[in-house]
Amino acid sequence: MTTRTLALVSAGLSQPSSTRLLADRLAAATVAAVNRGGDDVVVEIVELRELAHDLTNHLLTGFASPPLQAAKDTVAGADAVIAASPIFSGSYNGLFKSFFDVLEPEALAGTPVLLGATAGTARHSLALEHALRPLFAYLRALVVPTAVFAASEDWGAGRQVDGGQVDGGQVDGGLADRIDRAAGELAGLLGTATSTPALVDAADVDDEADPFGDVIPFERLLRGD
Amino acid sequence: MQFGVFSVGDLTPDPTTGRTPSEAERIQAMTTIALKAEEVGLDVFATGEHHNPPFVPSSPTTMLGWIAARTSRLVLSTATTLITTNDPVKIAEDYAMLQHLAGGRVDLMMGRGNTGPVYPWFGQDIRQGIPLAVENYALLHRLWREDVVNWEGRFRTPLQGFTATPRPLDGIPPFVWHGSIRSPEIAEQAAYYGDGFFHNNIFWPMEHTQRMVGLYRRRFEHYGHGSADQAIVGLGGQVFVRPNSQDAVREFRPYFDVAPVYGHGPSLEEFTADTPLTVGSPQQVIERYAGMREVVGDYQRQLFLVDHAGLPLPTVLDQLEYLGGEIVPALRRELAVDRPAHVPDAPTHASLRAERDAAGDDVLAPARNEIDGGVR
Numbered sequence: 001m002t003t004r005t006l007a008l009v010s011a012g013l014s015q016p017s018s019t020r021l022l023a024d025r026l027a028a029a030t031v032a033a034v035n036r037g038g039d040d041v042v043v044e045i046v047e048l049r050e051l052a053h054d055l056t057n058h059l060l061t062g063f064a065s066p067p068l069q070a071a072k073d074t075v076a077g078a079d080a081v082i083a084a085s086p087i088f089s090g091s092y093n094g095l096f097k098s099f100f101d102v103l104e105p106e107a108l109a110g111t112p113v114l115l116g117a118t119a120g121t122a123r124h125s126l127a128l129e130h131a132l133r134p135l136f137a138y139l140r141a142l143v144v145p146t147a148v149f150a151a152s153e154d155w156g157a158g159r160q161v162d163g164g165q166v167d168g169g170q171v172d173g174g175l176a177d178r179i180d181r182a183a184g185e186l187a188g189l190l191g192t193a194t195s196t197p198a199l200v201d202a203a204d205v206d207d208e209a210d211p212f213g214d215v216i217p218f219e220r221l222l223r224g225d
Numbered sequence: 226m227q228f229g230v231f232s233v234g235d236l237t238p239d240p241t242t243g244r245t246p247s248e249a250e251r252i253q254a255m256t257t258i259a260l261k262a263e264e265v266g267l268d269v270f271a272t273g274e275h276h277n278p279p280f281v282p283s284s285p286t287t288m289l290g291w292i293a294a295r296t297s298r299l300v301l302s303t304a305t306t307l308i309t310t311n312d313p314v315k316i317a318e319d320y321a322m323l324q325h326l327a328g329g330r331v332d333l334m335m336g337r338g339n340t341g342p343v344y345p346w347f348g349q350d351i352r353q354g355i356p357l358a359v360e361n362y363a364l365l366h367r368l369w370r371e372d373v374v375n376w377e378g379r380f381r382t383p384l385q386g387f388t389a390t391p392r393p394l395d396g397i398p399p400f401v402w403h404g405s406i407r408s409p410e411i412a413e414q415a416a417y418y419g420d421g422f423f424h425n426n427i428f429w430p431m432e433h434t435q436r437m438v439g440l441y442r443r444r445f446e447h448y449g450h451g452s453a454d455q456a457i458v459g460l461g462g463q464v465f466v467r468p469n470s471q472d473a474v475r476e477f478r479p480y481f482d483v484a485p486v487y488g489h490g491p492s493l494e495e496f497t498a499d500t501p502l503t504v505g506s507p508q509q510v511i512e513r514y515a516g517m518r519e520v521v522g523d524y525q526r527q528l529f530l531v532d533h534a535g536l537p538l539p540t541v542l543d544q545l546e547y548l549g550g551e552i553v554p555a556l557r558r559e560l561a562v563d564r565p566a567h568v569p570d571a572p573t574h575a576s577l578r579a580e581r582d583a584a585g586d587d588v589l590a591p592a593r594n595e596i597d598g599g600v601r
Contacts (some may be wrong), residue, residue: 060490063429065499212436215409215444218417221359224379 003040004190006030007078011048011085011096018118020047022150023084026116029183030082030190037191044078046071048095055098064102071099076107080190081141083132084116087124091131092117100135109140112189114182115147125149144185148178226560227571228553229269230262230545231304231461231528234282237535240483245535251281252288254538258531259292261542263299265549271302271334271528276310276343286319293327300573301327304425304528305336305404308365309357310347312381317368317389324394329574334402334423334459335362337411349380355410356380362401366418369398397581400572402459402526405437412437416444416456421571423459424521427530428486430499431520434460438521454568459526460517463502466547470505476540477504484534507551514552515559523564525571527556 008027012019027043034041048055054068064072075081085096100108115132117124128147136143154175232255238245246254259270270292272282282288289301301323306316316333324331337354338344344351360378367374368389377383393399402421405411406429415422422441426434438458445456465480467473474493481493481504496502503513518524531544570576 057491057495061428061487061496063433063499065491065495212409212412212440215413215440218359218413218448221355221410221413222363224356224360 001039003042004034004079005074005077006041006043006190007046007075007081008043009046009048009075009081009083009096009099011093011099012118013049013086013093013095015049017049017086018150018152018155019084019086019116021155022116022118022148023082025179026082026084026114026148026183026186029179030080030114030186033180033183033187034190037187039191041079041190044074046074046099048099051099052095055095055102058102059098068102072103072107076104078111080112080114080186081108082114082116082186083136084118085132087117087119087127087131090124091127092135097135100139103139107139108136111141112186113141113143114186115143116150116182117147118150120152122149122151122153125151142189144182144189146178146182146185148175148182150175226524226557227268227300227526228548228556229267229271229300229302229526229528230258230531230548231269231271231273231302232258232282232532233273233530234275234280235485235533236279236281237485237533239535239537240479248281254532254541255282256288256292256295257538258541258545259299259301260295261545262549263296265545267299267545267549267553269300269302269526269528271304273304274307275340276307276346277340286323289331290323290326293323293330296330298330300330300332302332302402303334304423305334305338307338307343308335308361309337309351309354310344310349311361313361313365314368314381314384314387314389317365318391320399321369321389321391321393324399324574325391329394329397329578331574332400332402332572334404334421336404337408353380355408358411359414362403362414362418366398369393394574395578397574397577399574400577402457407433407437409437409440412441413444416441416450417448419445419448419450421457421459421525423461423526423528425461426501427461427463428500431501431517435520438524442522451569452567454522454565457526457569457571458521458524459528459571460521460524461501462514462517462527462529463500464510464529464531464544464548464552465504466507466510466544466552468506470509473504473506480534480536488534507547507555510547510552511555511559514556518560523560523568525569 006027008023010020010023031041051068051071054065058064058068085092113136115128117128128149133143234255236245236251262270272285272288274282274285276283285303293301320331320333337358341351349357357380360380364376372388374387375385402423403411403415404423404425406425412422424434424437442453442456446453465473465477478493482488487496497504503510532541
């Protein structure tokens with residue numbers, strides 16, 4: 001049995017937040033899918049709301065406060081990431097973007113990522129494809145094919161979730177199906193993370209030693225290679 | 226141990242009055258600060274180099290030449306000299322000339338500059354920042370050490386039979402520091418040549434400074450210039466002082482809150498906790514800065530930023546009085562305690578000349594970059 005880490009990044013602003021609720025469901029479904037494969041996964045939660053001031057300060061000063069640095073390290077070091085944002089003005093919110101702006105450039109390269117988004121109406125759902133997916137393409141993350149959108153109406157219809165847990169057949173079929181499909185895709189990538197060549201490279205990137213430990217010898221810098 | 230001040234030379238409105246000094250006032254303020262630094266017993270004045278508003282010091286050797294003529298003891302330096310966008314030939318000649326006029330009181334700190342448009346204005350590309358710093362300094366290093374240079378590189382027209390004039394004072398190149406905040410390549414460069422490494426940590430947490438200096442020290446030893454604790458390290462610092470710490474905080478906060486670089490961001494309290502900025506009484510500054518060597522080891526140069534963010538000149542001159550009168554003498558005493566005898570002071574023209582003469586060698590050793598693997 002292998003234990004992996006799954007970082008959950010939520011940019012929801014209200015408390016409680018439907019974005020976090022969606023992210024929790026995606027995480028629970030992913031954990032269940034990984035467990036079915038005989039492995040274990042530890043979920044680490046990065047709630048961006050708590051880091052909002054630190055993110056602004058980082059943008060202005062160029063360095064991260066200790067809590068923000070810990071969050072950056074959590075995400076950079078995770079075997080997989082669930083990233084969820086509310087949709088504002090047709091895209092992820094500014095808090096969400098700020099966090100991915102301050103990650104180190106290679107931090108998510110090759111990392112499996114599951115995207116989630118929420119909004120008041122299903123008319124925003126393609127923001128996942130035209131806004132979030134290109135961002136993670138730029139970051140060279142390995143985004144699973146199914147991204148999960150939850151509009152307000154998806155939470156209703158009298159079939160409720162229980163504390164973020166998927167409640168079997170009692171849950172709204174549409175959203176629950178999408179969650180399970182996406183979680184299955186993420187779990188699949190997690191399960192093959194050591195055998196897929198692209199992900200081996202990613203592991204190298206993630207595990208890259210301290211840049212102040214391994215240095216390019218000056219003779220190479222002088223030669224210009 | 227050397228103590229001094231370094232200035233960015235920013236033209237910033239005083240937030241308490243809304244008044245922005247003229248360029249003439251700011252330039253004269255910088256030179257007044259330099260003279261005051263010598264008067265109160267500080268060792269170093271270093272000026273920035275910028276080629277865009279709101280900064281005034283575009284011509285460092287002109288300013289330092291003026292200061293050299295009116296001082297007798299002060300070391301004149303830069304923070305930093307743009308090794309990327311300046312022609313290394315002109316740096317070689319300008320600073321050799323300055324060194325002659327200043328009687329050996331000049332050293333330099335190389336830096337890359339992080340303002341994107343400045344590079345194309347000088348025909349360069351910021352994406353080549355590190356290769357430019359590497360190649361240009363390699364050429365500069367030779368121009369000061371070899372009378373006739375034949376050279377060809379990527380970024381500059383080739384040189385055939387070129388002699389940079391005047392030759393360095395007493396045949397000794399000015400001592401060079403390399404400044405970098407976050408590029409390990411520059412720490413490596415400083416270590417390779419056995420030059421000084423300056424970490425301008427004023428906007429950064431000390432843990433980061435510790436990693437950069439640690440890398441430089443390790444590689445300095447690797448290249449055979451001495452043990453890691455003999456590497457030549459400088460640090461930035463930032464203070465605002467009044468005899469009563471509450472007065473210091475009250476007076477500095479409006480400047481802090483809207484300061485260039487960090488203004489509108491973290492609170493004064495957060496920033497003083499996370500970075501070396503110290504706002505308070507002389508004793509608080511002494512305690513904070515006496516502790517720096519526990520993070521980076523015994524070091525050679527401490528420069529303070531005291532004249533930015535629109536602080537008026539009289540206030541800045543007060544800061545110099547506190548530094549010279551109480552803080553630096555106390556730090557000199559504190560940092561001398563248990564400092565190993567084999568840890569050197571920062572090299573100066575005089576010390577390098579004495580070293581050279583003691584070696585009984587009136588011809589400079591060949592450029593280090595010509596010896597495979599550095600000096601053995």
